[in-house]
Amino acid sequence: MADNNNNNNQNDNAQNQFEDQQRSTPEQTPRPKKPLTLTKVAVTAIIAGLLGGGVAYGGVSYFNNSGLNSTAVPAGSNKTGNTKTSNVTVNVNSQATKAFNQVKGAMVSVINLQKESSNSTLGELFGQSSSNSSSSKSSLEEASEGSGVVYKKSGNTAYIVTNNHVVSGSSALRVVTSSGKQLQAKVVGKDSVTDLAVLKVNGSALKTVASFGNSDKIKVGETALAIGSPLGSQYATSLTQGIISAKKRTIETTNSAGTQTGNATVIQTDAAINPGNSGGALINVGGQVVGITSSKIASDTEGTSVEGMGFAIPSNEVVKIINQLVKKGKVVRPALGITYVDLTNVSSSQQKSILKLPSSVNEGVVVMSASSGSPAKKAGLTKYDVITELGGHKITSQSTLRDILYKYKINDTVSMTYYHNGKKKTTNVKLTETSSQLKSTTNSTSES
Numbered sequence: 001m002a003d004n005n006n007n008n009n010q011n012d013n014a015q016n017q018f019e020d021q022q023r024s025t026p027e028q029t030p031r032p033k034k035p036l037t038l039t040k041v042a043v044t045a046i047i048a049g050l051l052g053g054g055v056a057y058g059g060v061s062y063f064n065n066s067g068l069n070s071t072a073v074p075a076g077s078n079k080t081g082n083t084k085t086s087n088v089t090v091n092v093n094s095q096a097t098k099a100f101n102q103v104k105g106a107m108v109s110v111i112n113l114q115k116e117s118s119n120s121t122l123g124e125l126f127g128q129s130s131s132n133s134s135s136s137k138s139s140l141e142e143a144s145e146g147s148g149v150v151y152k153k154s155g156n157t158a159y160i161v162t163n164n165h166v167v168s169g170s171s172a173l174r175v176v177t178s179s180g181k182q183l184q185a186k187v188v189g190k191d192s193v194t195d196l197a198v199l200k201v202n203g204s205a206l207k208t209v210a211s212f213g214n215s216d217k218i219k220v221g222e223t224a225l226a227i228g229s230p231l232g233s234q235y236a237t238s239l240t241q242g243i244i245s246a247k248k249r250t251i252e253t254t255n256s257a258g259t260q261t262g263n264a265t266v267i268q269t270d271a272a273i274n275p276g277n278s279g280g281a282l283i284n285v286g287g288q289v290v291g292i293t294s295s296k297i298a299s300d301t302e303g304t305s306v307e308g309m310g311f312a313i314p315s316n317e318v319v320k321i322i323n324q325l326v327k328k329g330k331v332v333r334p335a336l337g338i339t340y341v342d343l344t345n346v347s348s349s350q351q352k353s354i355l356k357l358p359s360s361v362n363e364g365v366v367v368m369s370a371s372s373g374s375p376a377k378k379a380g381l382t383k384y385d386v387i388t389e390l391g392g393h394k395i396t397s398q399s400t401l402r403d404i405l406y407k408y409k410i411n412d413t414v415s416m417t418y419y420h421n422g423k424k425k426t427t428n429v430k431l432t433e434t435s436s437q438l439k440s441t442t443n444s445t446s447e448s
Contacts (some may be wrong), residue, residue, distance in 0.1 A: 096241055100225065106210035107228070107237050108147070108178065113172040145229060149279075157203055158206045161279070163196065184201065188325055198395065211287075220243075223242075225240070226272065226283075226312075229276045240309070242271030251264055251268075251311060263400070272308075288315075291312025336375050337359075366416075368383060385418050390397075410433050
């Protein structure tokens with residue numbers, strides 16, 4: 001998720017688009033720290049101190065000096081040594097246990113393998129030139145670990161859903177099943193906007209397939225169980241229990257470059273979520289997957305630690321995306337064919353002098369370019385037009401434009417309200433598929 005540095009850079013770059021105007025960056029109010037992705041990077045062991053031993057020793061010393069030695073210890077001993085455990089059985093088949101047993105066979109660890117750096121310091125110390133070492137260039141090393149869920153089998157092919165950030169940048173992928181078997185995996189498709197990816201493996205050894213529940217039916221306060229590989233496959237199929245803290249929580253999302261891609265509506269839970277849980281399952285007590293765990297908040301902008309704020313992508317959203325990934329290898333979304341910046345990133349003086357906006361307009365996005373032949377271009381939009389509404393929904397920021405846009409389908413016609421040279425205009429735009437022309441934009445703008 002985009003941090004404040006990215007926002008500041010975006011402000012500066014946006015201001016440079018307006019010539020002969022004094023640059024002015026609006027003051028930003030502090031916001032909670034963005035959720036962190038959970039891919040495991042390292043393992044840290046914590047060793048407990050010896051405070052308890054000191055307390056125990058003090059207690060023993062006190063009783064030794066309290067005159068209790070006058071009580072004689074009885075002579076003799078129990079030579080039979082017949083102490084036994086009581087034969088009392090406890091019914092541990094709770095709902096959580098049953099749900100876990102139902103799903104655990106479908107859980108896997110996902111290992112991201114990347115090419116080992118050819119600049120080996122150790123090799124250079126022993127006189128080995130990196131340019132002469134072809135083996136070092138071709139070797140792979142574990143870059144990170146996450147989790148995944150087997151949700152479908154077709155013949156011997158098993159399909160696994162995980163997070164996009166778990167597989168991002170990989171040269172190869174390895175899956176470790178709940179039984180410890182290692183399998184080579186291939187990416188079927190991935191989507192950075194929703195942070196979802198689908199992998200496929202030889203599933204002849206996989207017998208359990210998880211089922212999805214209806215995430216619209218979950219209730220705040222009901223039991224939620226998280227299953228994954230916190231800190232990696234060493235702790236695979238770890239189970240934590242909590243509740244559903246919120247059904248629909250909006251958080252910001254970013255791509256691998258750290259650029260904000262929009263907002264996501266997620267499930268919030270207080271079930272323990274740790275690095276390595278990414279791509280794992282959030283299940284109900286019926287053993288159904290209601291979410292794919294993806295992120296957590298560890299602290300706010302003031303550095304205050306936060307506990308019990310984990311997030312999962314709702315299962316209804318997951319099913320919609322993974323079906324498209326299997327069919328097309330990608331998610332096809334509509335586009336306007338523009339690059340744009342948030343109106344709040346433009347100084348008030350430039351809003352008046354260059355955009356010529358009335359003082360009543362303080363929210364929207366500023367068009368920085370419109371691709372030739374794009375829906376926006378055909379609708380008459382040009383540079384410095386300010387879009388304030390799409391489909392009757394107000395545009396409050398550049399992320400909300402994309403959120404609203406993605407609710408529509410390709411070839412839908414949607415109404416748009418915008419300002420051109422200070423004059424309010426309304427037009428209809430027919431949406432088309434995202435074009436390759438949009439990918440030539442700079443980091444100073446967003447694209448839709």
